[in-house]
Amino acid sequence: MLDNEILIRLGCFVTLLALLIVLQAYWPRCQNPAQTGKKIKRWSANFVMVFTATLLVRIVLPLSATAFALWVTEHDLAAFGVTLWTIPAIILLDLLIYWQHRLSHEVPFLWRLHKMHHSDNWLDVSSALRFHPLEILLSMLLKFIAIWLFGISALAVMWFEVILNSTALFNHSNIRLPADRWLRLFIVTPDMHRVHHSVDVAETNSNYGFNIPWWDRWFGTYIAQPRVGHTQLNIGLDDYPQGETSWQQLLLMPFMKPRRKAALTPAATATTLRKVSADD
Numbered sequence: 001m002l003d004n005e006i007l008i009r010l011g012c013f014v015t016l017l018a019l020l021i022v023l024q025a026y027w028p029r030c031q032n033p034a035q036t037g038k039k040i041k042r043w044s045a046n047f048v049m050v051f052t053a054t055l056l057v058r059i060v061l062p063l064s065a066t067a068f069a070l071w072v073t074e075h076d077l078a079a080f081g082v083t084l085w086t087i088p089a090i091i092l093l094d095l096l097i098y099w100q101h102r103l104s105h106e107v108p109f110l111w112r113l114h115k116m117h118h119s120d121n122w123l124d125v126s127s128a129l130r131f132h133p134l135e136i137l138l139s140m141l142l143k144f145i146a147i148w149l150f151g152i153s154a155l156a157v158m159w160f161e162v163i164l165n166s167t168a169l170f171n172h173s174n175i176r177l178p179a180d181r182w183l184r185l186f187i188v189t190p191d192m193h194r195v196h197h198s199v200d201v202a203e204t205n206s207n208y209g210f211n212i213p214w215w216d217r218w219f220g221t222y223i224a225q226p227r228v229g230h231t232q233l234n235i236g237l238d239d240y241p242q243g244e245t246s247w248q249q250l251l252l253m254p255f256m257k258p259r260r261k262a263a264l265t266p267a268a269t270a271t272t273l274r275k276v277s278a279d280d
C-alpha cells in the first residue's frame with residue numbers, strides 16, 4: 001500500500017475535488033452575486049498556492065512524512081522507543097493540527113502566514129487549497145517532530161494525510177447538506193467550518209478543528225452557527241476587503257502590511273474587544 005502512496009493520495013484528492021466541484025455547482029449552500037466573474041481569478045490563485053506549496057515541500061525536505069516515518073520505525077529511532085497504533089496515532093495527529101491551527105490565530109508570527117488562507121472573501125472547495133507554502137512547510141516539520149516523538153507508523157501518517165486533505169476539501173466546500181446537526185457530531189461539516197471564516201473576529205477564533213468535531217467543544221472554541229446566519233455571512237478579513245486575489249499578492253502577504261488598519265491577530269482583536277466591554 002505504501003508503494004502506491006502517491007497514487008492513493010492523488011486519486012482520493014482529484015476524485016473528491018471533482019465531486020465537490022459538481023455538488024457545489026448544483027447544490028450551493030450560499031450564493032453571492034458579487035462573486036460572479038471573480039471565480040477564475042480566485043480559483044487560479046488558489047490552485048497556484050497548492051502547486052507552490054507542494055513544490056516547496058518537495059524541494060526543501062529530502063523525504064516525505066511517510067518515508068520519514070518508515071525510516072524512524074525501521075531504525076527504531078522513536079524518541080520513547082514505542083510505535084503508536086494507527087487509530088490513536090491518527091487521533092493524536094488531529095489533536096496536534098487543532099492546536100497548530102489555534103496557535104496560528106494567537107501567535108502574531110504564525111498569523112502572518114495563516115491570514116492569507118482567511119483573506120479569501122468567498123468560501124468554496126478551492127479555499128482548501130489556499131494555504132501559504134511556508135505554513136505548509138512549517139506544518140510538515142511539526143508532523144516530522146510528532147512522528148519522531150511518538151513513533152507514528154508510516155501507514156498512520158499516510159491515512160492521516162488522506163483524511164486531512166479530504167476533510168479540508170469537504171469542509172471548505174459550499175454545499176448544502178441534509179442533517180448537518182447530526183453529521184457534525186462525527187465530522188467537521190462545511191457549516192461548522194464556515195463560522196471560522198466569518199469576518200467577525202469572535203467567530204474567526206472558533207471552530208479550529210478539521211476532522212474530529214469534538215476538540216472545539218472540549219477546549220471551549222465551539223460556535224454552532226454564525227450570528228447573522230450562513231446566507232448573510234461576510235467571509236474573509238476586514239483588513240483585506242478585496243480578498244487579494246492575485247497569486248503574487250497572496251505569496252507576499254505575510255511580508256506586507258495590510259491596506260487597512262494595523263495587523264492584529266484576530267485573537268488580539270478579540271481580547272481588545274473583551275477588555276473594552278469589561279471596562280464598560
Ligand SMILES: [Zn+2]
Pocket residue numbers: 101105114118196
Ligand atoms: Zn484558520
